[in-house]
Amino acid sequence: MLVLSPMSETPWPHAGQFYMIGQGVGTLREPLLKRPFSCMDYRDGLLYFMIKIRGRLTGILSNCTPGAVLELIGPLGSGFPAVEPGERLVIVAGGIGIASVAMLLRDYPEATLFYGVRSANDLFVDQLPSVARSYITSDDGSVGLMGNVLEHLRQYIASTAGDMAIKVYACGPHAMTEQLCRMFAVKAGNSSETSGVTVEAFVSVEERMACGIATCLGCTVSTVDGYRLVCKDGPVFNVNDIITAAHES
């Protein structure tokens, strides 16, 4: 967990927004570029980020000592749309994707969470707000239910009484995003009919980016309206708008 105190006045983020984080001024910048990180919480004037050590910058961030100065740009991106009264929110996270949806847990304590990890070691629950119902799954069965989180989600939705429209807000690896698109996207209109339940799904998409402010044009995602930028038009997209590789082939 990386906890940062903004050194100048900054707006607070909405759930699903992100920040570009890089090394501070005056340091030898290697790596050069900032990286996008979802903000998972803010309280008492502090911003909370969950960092999974994956490469050089995340390694450096994980070695930061209290008082270190980092550069931040944000909050950036669109975030998740508000859930309307009468809608039931189902939050889906795969692995580190939990960071992108964590603020939703705080904003919607009545929501249901599906959280899938590879194994118990990848699970992060310490500082997560608790919600009404949580289903934790792992690929190896070392924690929670065994199996793919989306299979459990499918069963849950199939067994849900169709009195309320469901919003699915999700973030996970590319493969999960694509599977969610196949599960919930409909060719026309805004909702899919799964056993009589109206489901509208949004996913937070990850793509490599250099700037975060729509000038490098690096973070494109294929949509029904052509290429859109994850940093500016997303990172949250309606699954109906995303064209997955499987649809193209």
Added chain:
Amino acid sequence: MNLEISIAGLRLKNPVMTASGTFGYGLEYADFLDLNSLGGIVVKGLSIKPSMGNPPPRIWETSCGMLNSIGLQNIGIAAFVQDKLPLLRQYDTTIIANFFGNTIDEFVQGAGMLTEAGGVDALELNVSCPNKEAGWSAFGTDPVVLAEVVGQVRKATTLPLIVKLSPNVTDIVEMARVAVDAGADALSLINTLSGMAIDIESKRPRLANIVGGLSGPAIKPVAIRMLWQVHRALPSTPLIGMGGIMTADDAIEFILAGARAVAIGTANFVNPQATLQVIGGIEQYLIRHQIEDINDIVGGVLC
């Protein structure tokens, strides 16, 4: 102290511009810095029709640099002229339109559209993007084709014409001479170096386009060398130096090698205020060395 410089009849309040493709259409950066402070803004490469660019992934960071394969995604000249240019014109800075075509006719047509639009101060002819299809690179790497496109565009515009050169050639001086002989008023160098990276786990290229353009500090020594060679061969041709400038010290290096102006590229991604810091640092350098006029140190390297 004088920071003002002149390039092909353009007067820039200072020698620091933005490199095409790293500063959007300029307006994106208005939240981060006062655009009036800049010597010039060079906008993202424009074409006569909007262009989608290449499929993702388009970015990969390398040691001291980055590869990109954006592929000249842009909104098209008409949309730029209608939606962006009037807003950009509210700022007191030089506006340079980078543009390209897929054929010589399109280059000529683009130059005409940008000239007739009014409000563009100069054109930067992009013959050097490494992310276009194989045949396209001839515009920047084949001297005969380069002479043809520069000559035709020269006839199509009354604006100052800057040609942005590709470093992916054997003899940069020959290409510079060809461009100037065909009518270029000034030269920008260098564009990105063609490069590639591979994910050894998946054994796939890091970029969907397979190859991309390398930018950032990694390419600075190559850029300085090429700029110095061209300045030595064509001392009266105004040169705009670029390639990995992160700091004022880097910019001074280019100026000493012969650049009359410099452009900041990848550094805008790293730090949106990089241009301002470079301008401030150049002033500090002139004070420290008791130099009255920035023009006095252009090409001042001792060798």
